[in-house]
Amino acid sequence: MSGYGAHADHDEHDHHGPAPGLKRWLYTTNHKDIGTLYLWFSLSMFFIGGAMALIIRAELFSPGIQIVDPMFFNSMTTMHAIVMIFGLVMPAFVGLANWMIPMMIGAPDMALPRLNNWSFWIMPFAFTILLSTLFMDSGGPAGGWTLYPPLTLQMGDSFAFVIFAIHFMGISSVMGSINIVATIFNMRAPGMTLMKMPLFVWTWLITAFLLIATIPVFAGAVTMLLTDRYFGTSFFSAAGGGDPVMFQHIFWFFGHPEVYILILPAFGIISSIIPTFARKPLFGYDSMVYATASIAFLSFIVWAHHMFTTGMPLAAELFFMFSTMMISVPTGVKVFNWVATMWKGSMTFETPMLFAIGFVIMFTIGGLSGLMLAITPADIQYHDTYFVVAHFHYVLVPGAVYSLLAATYYWIPKWTGNMYDEKLGKIHFWTSTVFVNVLFFPMHFVGLAGMPRRIPDYSLQFADWNAIASIGAFGFGFSQLIFLWVVIKCIRGGKKATDEVWEGSVGLEWTVPSPAPYHTFEEAPPVAVINKNHF
Amino acid sequence: MSAASGYYIPHEAKWPIVGSVGLFLFFMGFGRLLNGQALGTTTLLIGLAIIVVMMFGWFSLVVKESESGIYNSQVDVSFRMSMMWFIFSEVMFFGAFFGALFYARQFSGPWLSGDGGGGAAMTNAVLWNGFDYTWPNNGPDKIGAGFASNQSFSAMGWFGLPLINTLLLLTSGVTCTIAHHAIKDGNHKKMVRWLAATVALGTVFVFCQAFEYYEAYAHLNLKMTTGIYGSTFFMLTGFHGFHVTMGAVMLFFVMLRGMKKHFTAENHFAFEAAAWYWHFVDVVWLGLFIFVYLI
Numbered sequence: 014m015s016g017y018g019a020h021a022d023h024d025e026h027d028h029h030g031p032a033p034g035l036k037r038w039l040y041t042t043n044h045k046d047i048g049t050l051y052l053w054f055s056l057s058m059f060f061i062g063g064a065m066a067l068i069i070r071a072e073l074f075s076p077g078i079q080i081v082d083p084m085f086f087n088s089m090t091t092m093h094a095i096v097m098i099f100g101l102v103m104p105a106f107v108g109l110a111n112w113m114i115p116m117m118i119g120a121p122d123m124a125l126p127r128l129n130n131w132s133f134w135i136m137p138f139a140f141t142i143l144l145s146t147l148f149m150d151s152g153g154p155a156g157g158w159t160l161y162p163p164l165t166l167q168m169g170d171s172f173a174f175v176i177f178a179i180h181f182m183g184i185s186s187v188m189g190s191i192n193i194v195a196t197i198f199n200m201r202a203p204g205m206t207l208m209k210m211p212l213f214v215w216t217w218l219i220t221a222f223l224l225i226a227t228i229p230v231f232a233g234a235v236t237m238l239l240t241d242r243y244f245g246t247s248f249f250s251a252a253g254g255g256d257p258v259m260f261q262h263i264f265w266f267f268g269h270p271e272v273y274i275l276i277l278p279a280f281g282i283i284s285s286i287i288p289t290f291a292r293k294p295l296f297g298y299d300s301m302v303y304a305t306a307s308i309a310f311l312s313f314i315v316w317a318h319h320m321f322t323t324g325m326p327l328a329a330e331l332f333f334m335f336s337t338m339m340i341s342v343p344t345g346v347k348v349f350n351w352v353a354t355m356w357k358g359s360m361t362f363e364t365p366m367l368f369a370i371g372f373v374i375m376f377t378i379g380g381l382s383g384l385m386l387a388i389t390p391a392d393i394q395y396h397d398t399y400f401v402v403a404h405f406h407y408v409l410v411p412g413a414v415y416s417l418l419a420a421t422y423y424w425i426p427k428w429t430g431n432m433y434d435e436k437l438g439k440i441h442f443w444t445s446t447v448f449v450n451v452l453f454f455p456m457h458f459v460g461l462a463g464m465p466r467r468i469p470d471y472s473l474q475f476a477d478w479n480a481i482a483s484i485g486a487f488g489f490g491f492s493q494l495i496f497l498w499v500v501i502k503c504i505r506g507g508k509k510a511t512d513e514v515w516e517g518s519v520g521l522e523w524t525v526p527s528p529a530p531y532h533t534f535e536e537a538p539p540v541a542v543i544n545k546n547h548f
Numbered sequence: 549m550s551a552a553s554g555y556y557i558p559h560e561a562k563w564p565i566v567g568s569v570g571l572f573l574f575f576m577g578f579g580r581l582l583n584g585q586a587l588g589t590t591t592l593l594i595g596l597a598i599i600v601v602m603m604f605g606w607f608s609l610v611v612k613e614s615e616s617g618i619y620n621s622q623v624d625v626s627f628r629m630s631m632m633w634f635i636f637s638e639v640m641f642f643g644a645f646f647g648a649l650f651y652a653r654q655f656s657g658p659w660l661s662g663d664g665g666g667g668a669a670m671t672n673a674v675l676w677n678g679f680d681y682t683w684p685n686n687g688p689d690k691i692g693a694g695f696a697s698n699q700s701f702s703a704m705g706w707f708g709l710p711l712i713n714t715l716l717l718l719t720s721g722v723t724c725t726i727a728h729h730a731i732k733d734g735n736h737k738k739m740v741r742w743l744a745a746t747v748a749l750g751t752v753f754v755f756c757q758a759f760e761y762y763e764a765y766a767h768l769n770l771k772m773t774t775g776i777y778g779s780t781f782f783m784l785t786g787f788h789g790f791h792v793t794m795g796a797v798m799l800f801f802v803m804l805r806g807m808k809k810h811f812t813a814e815n816h817f818a819f820e821a822a823a824w825y826w827h828f829v830d831v832v833w834l835g836l837f838i839f840v841y842l843i
């Protein structure tokens with residue numbers, strides 16, 4: 014089976030291997046190199062954004078202003094969100110897409126390798142601009158990641174740089190997504206029909222579509238902010254006939270699809286991992302594809318559920334309530350399918366599977382609190398409280414971030430050729446899972462009791478749960494150092510991985526040697542191999 | 549998609565990092581300029597220069613590779629798909645500004661003058677008493693015109709320059725298509741001639757637009773700061789004008805390549821990409837003409 018994999022190995026003589034030194038990374042057009050760059054970049058952002066979160070939680074450990082000044086606190090909440098969303102989760106998924114999609118569809122590389130290099134090399138520059146605002150006299154952005162005017166327009170000099178950093182990242186996202194769409198449509202090996210593609214490829218195809226459709230809208234929205242601030246336009250000023258609420262509509266037209274951008278590739282990852290360790294084909298492959306597509310479609314017509322309290326005609330409140338609740342249906346289909354895949358499977362619980370199961374359970378908790386928030390009259394109570402913070406952290410941390418951790422454990426043997434340290438992996442999972450719940454579950458309680466989000470101080474009755482959440486935060490944060498250690502250790506050595514790596518693994522990526530050679534599938538895999546390696 | 553023809557993968561990319569440095573300096577410079585900080589303009593211009601060099605370098609490289617015949621049909625399809633999706637992203641960018649226009653005209657404007665139920669009537673009575681919304685509008689405070697100086701502004705009519713511009717762009721769409729048919733027949737000379745006409749029409753369009761802006765500022769008291777009307781008018785037509793300029797530059801370079809006989813009847817993707825782009829700015833203009841000028 015690894016016949017042509019070995020072939021790719023031998024082919025390397027006629028082709029450039031990696032260039033020596035720094036040049037390799039600066040000029041590379043290799044999807045694996047670029048994937049690696051993305052993954053390291055996002056891991057570093059994970060720790061930078063995490064440090065910001067710990068500053069927030071340290072301040073909130075007890076009531077009163079203890080450690081940081083309120084303005085800096087606000088810029089921490091704002092920056093933490095931007096760094097985690099645009100610096101961690103999105104680039105990490107792009108990194109995985111780079112590594113895995115060509116190998117999963119039997120392609121030699123991405124469709125546009127040079128553009129691929131550019132998509133990555135924008136990121137460090139864009140984040141230099143963004144993070145540099147923290148060192149400006151005016152301080153970093155402090156009006157929240159949602160950048161609502163008029164508050165955001167009152168930011169100091171850093172305003173312009175934040176907007177341009179967003180434009181800059183947007184260029185990267187759109188180019189990266191175009192590349193992914195072109196790769197999936199144009200680079201599949203003969204015989205790899207759309208409905209044979211692994212779900213990670215499917216979910217990324219749909220995610221890329223969402224990105225291409227909504228990032229430009231976000232770019233438009235922040236451009237309007239920029240001209241309102243510096244060129245005297247009145248888009249968001251009622252005095253000039255505009256409307257600050259209009260910003261919220263445009264922003265969330267991007268913003269809600271964006272949260273699906275942050276979760277659809279995670280669905281794809283989980284749909285790859287669970288069948289492997291349940292040793293059963295994925296239950297309901299077709300319905301998974303259709304559910305993903307309907308989630309993507311619905312995500313365009315639910316945006317104003319973020320604005321129930323902002324003010325809208327009654328008909329709009331109702332429309333957005335029902336459309337939002339409708340999203341739970343395809344989401345429920347997915348959760349059902351994962352559970353059904355595990356049903357009567359001969360399961361083993363290696364670290365990737367632990368994280369995947371953790372994902373299914375805790376993402377569902379976040380989905381259910383989302384459903385509560387979707388109910389307009391209820392949301393009027395919950396909005397802008399810690400309940401919302403609990404909701405989106407459940408879908409994003411034990412959701413999106415767990416999928417990233419699961420993916421790393423699942424594929425790192427393929428990347429490095431070595432098995433990771435299973436014992437450390439399990440310790441990482443259990444400490445993370447205990448602490449993440451200590452961290453976020455109490456937020457439901459203080460939120461329902463009325464504690465507002467994005468504030469450095471709070472009323473005394475919230476003190477106990479906040480102290481507990483802060484302990485969870487530090488526990489969770491330091492648990493991630495175990496992850497860093499596992500990754501480094503695995504790169505440096507360990508038990509050699511087989512080509513299949515996992516007993517029940519299905520997919521073309523497991524037919525090439527471990528570690529995957531610098532170039533794979535320079536010749537398309539035979540159709541028979543494709544037919545044998547899909548669900 | 550056949551594997552027999554072999555996949556093509558470029559092995560090195562030196563230009564992207566140059567582009568990133570250029571964009572970085574451009575954005576940093578622009579930010580400093582807007583804030584009135586030192587060295588803004590200089591940094592911006594250096595960044596811009598680097599971006600231009602990068603574009604020349606990168607495109608020349610791709611043209612050279614394409615001419616040497618190392619691209620296969622799979623690469624061609626990748627290019628086509630990317631251009632189409634890129635145009636789609638541009639459509640969405642304009643969509644945001646059209647959305648702002650519709651929202652202001654249909655919703656927030658009437659609400660400001662007390663229509664639409666809910667608390668609107670009360671808001672109007674308390675905050676903007678006496679404000680009556682009509683389009684064009686620059687808001688209850690008459691932002692940008694009239695408030696301080698008691699002047700008023702005039703909207704840009706559709707007759708005259710905008711109508712001429714519409715005809716110019718529509719004609720350029722036709723000349724572009726004639727050029728396309730010419731190259732499909734392998735006729736370079738005819739293609740270059742009609743492309744020259746297209747570029748000329750585009751250039752005249754941009755000049756008319758510039759003159760229209762001059763008119764607006766000089767005689768209509770209509771400025772970018774003229775409330776929501778000025779904002780939407782100048783941002784929509786401004787971004788469109790910028791895209792026309794870019795499209796004309798693209799067509800111009802395609803024309804130069806046509807003079808060097810770079811294309812064949814079957815293989816002229818650069819032409820097609822530029823032509824698609826041109827039709828896209830054409831369609832956006834029609835939207836502008838209807839929604840910004842006509843109604």
Ligand code: HEM
Nearest residue numbers: 272275276318319341380383384386387396397401405408
């Ligand atoms: C079952 C599906 C979901 C439903 C019904 C849902 C519903 C909601 C609602 C109604 C809100 C607004 C709450 C408020 O501000 O008062 C909200 C906020 C939020 N949701 Fe969800 N959600 C779902 C899934 C997700 C997913 C999958 C993610 C991301 C991975 C996500 C991320 C967020 C974020 C980040 C916010 C807060 C944004 C902010 O205000 O800063 N949600 N959700």
Ligand SMILES: [Cu+2]
Nearest residue numbers: 269272318319
């Ligand atoms: Cu949402």
